[in-house]
Amino acid sequence: MKLGNLLLITIQSEIYDSLGIKLLNDIAETLEKHNSKGILLDISSVPIIDSFMGRIINNIASISRLMDAHTVVVGMQPAVAITLVELGLEMPNILTAINVEQGIELLNKKITKMNRIDEADQGEKDTD
């Protein structure tokens, strides 16, 4: 779902590995098509995230950064978070939020900050 320049992706229940890979490709294509600046990945109804699914989430975040967008993972269940840590999966670059509303707020802040940096760079070039 498109929300202005953000993409809201809700993962419903459990998904197959092949579906996870398809999701990754679809997201990359949609980012390019709509020139989106942020992804909200809602995983609040996902009861199990194993190392494969965790890697898909990490990859979504990395790919979005390469395409000038940020990813915020929303609504990870507490038991899933504890299990991922004990499994040994690290997600150092993942931005998270408790719910969609706070996720949107965080993404908008990130995007505004990036725009300011761009404008400042532009300003410097103009004065040269």
Place this chain on the structure above:
Amino acid sequence: MKLIKEKKIRIKNENDFLNARGIVKELAEEIGLSILSQTKITTASSEILRNMLIHGNGGIIIIRIIGKETKKGLEVICEDKGKGIPDKELAFQKGFSTNKSLGLGLPGAKNLVDEFQLDSELNKGTVVKLMVWKR
């Protein structure tokens, strides 16, 4: 030790994999494990099931509810007739992988359960047993 309930599922594809994972969660809930313990045993099973599909061309999963004195436990046994694990020590090293994965499967799964046992014979197959107890 008393066998209270047993389910056997043949794993050949992703559909069986998700179905088996669902049954692990269902039986974990049935013996009254906490949400966290249910999530841990189901995630550990998921790692082993995936190994079985990738390296063992599928196999059989046996999920058992076990009674021991007054406590109950859930045992998950994954058997395949694949190529086996050549170096078990290496396979348990975090980050070691033969298929470009993260190499978290075996060591991660071991970390998530109360008891873990791996038997593997080259070119004959692998059996992994996971066990959690209701506290």
